[in-house]
Amino acid sequence: MPKQLYALFGGTFDPIHNGHLLPVMALAKEVGLTQVNLLPNHIPPHKQQPDTTPIQRVAMLKLAIEGNPLFTIDMRELNRDKPSYTIDTLEEWRKEHGMDVSLAFIIGQDSLLSLPSWQRWRELLNYCHLLVCRRPGFTAQTESPELKEWIVQHQTQDIALLHQKPHGHLYLAHTPLEDISATEIRQQIREQKDYHTLLPEKVWQYIQQNQLYI
Ligand SMILES: Nc1ncnc2c1ncn2[C@@H]1O[C@H](COP(=O)(O)OP(=O)(O)OP(=O)(O)O)[C@@H](O)[C@H]1O
Numbered sequence: 713m714p715k716q717l718y719a720l721f722g723g724t725f726d727p728i729h730n731g732h733l734l735p736v737m738a739l740a741k742e743v744g745l746t747q748v749n750l751l752p753n754h755i756p757p758h759k760q761q762p763d764t765t766p767i768q769r770v771a772m773l774k775l776a777i778e779g780n781p782l783f784t785i786d787m788r789e790l791n792r793d794k795p796s797y798t799i800d801t802l803e804e805w806r807k808e809h810g811m812d813v814s815l816a817f818i819i820g821q822d823s824l825l826s827l828p829s830w831q832r833w834r835e836l837l838n839y840c841h842l843l844v845c846r847r848p849g850f851t852a853q854t855e856s857p858e859l860k861e862w863i864v865q866h867q868t869q870d871i872a873l874l875h876q877k878p879h880g881h882l883y884l885a886h887t888p889l890e891d892i893s894a895t896e897i898r899q900q901i902r903e904q905k906d907y908h909t910l911l912p913e914k915v916w917q918y919i920q921q922n923q924l925y926i
């Protein structure tokens with residue numbers, strides 16, 4: 713029985729969509745995750761404030777994961793009134809769970825490329841592994857020499873290692889490509905286009921009922 717690998721999946725989720733859910737469900741199978749904690753941020757460090765309130769974003773998360781035991785929600789960033797730096801969250805998580813259990817933080821490939829602009833980014837692997845989902849339009853090929861070198865230093869393809877070691881590795885997953893973004897969904901809504909295949913039906917209904925993003 714491999715050691716449990718805890719997983720956090722951070723995002724703005726404005727709104728949550730199938731480009732979040734389908735790759736992460738595939739990742740869970742690929743790597744052997746039994747639970748993924750969705751971590752909605754409060755003040756995204758690198759983007760505009762969300763169009764919707766935290767309450768609305770969490771309501772959509774709850775509807776998206778209804779009946780899917782893989783997912784739970786971690787509210788800690790919403791309870792902090794400052795930019796949601798991942799390093800702060802990981803430090804707090806480790807204070808609660810200790811340094812011995814294995815923890816993964818899940819990101820998409822676009823986030824991997826932006827990593828050198830994250831707060832104390834080189835320290836992230838002192839607290840977690842990073843699991844990277846594929847995303848159309850992005851690869852792990854980077855122009856940044858420092859990121860390139862860092863990827864070579866930390867990358868592993870050994871899934872067992874992710875369970876055995878508590879933190880320290882980067883894993884580039886083989887997850888399916890889903891060409892969906894929250895930006896595109898918000899745009900489709902403004903243009904009154906049909907977007908209901910891009911997210912779970914119940915999230916679509918919630919957006920319609922509450923007239924979000926118009
Ligand atoms: N289609 C996708 N495929 C793989 N990863 C994704 C996809 N969409 C989002 N992600 C990843 O999910 C995490 C949270 O993303 P976020 O909530 O910002 O969604 P987004 O669609 O990128 O939003 P926006 O379009 O508003 O920038 C990020 O690490 C991002 O890389």
Ligand SMILES: O=C(O)c1ccc[n+]([C@@H]2O[C@H](COP(=O)([O-])O)[C@@H](O)[C@H]2O)c1
Nearest residue numbers: 722723724753757758796797798830831
């Ligand atoms: O810590 C940082 O500096 C940092 C910079 C950009 C993004 N993040 C986190 O990365 C996750 C995905 O971010 P985003 O902007 O794509 O929704 C989310 O949990 C953010 O809080 C974190």
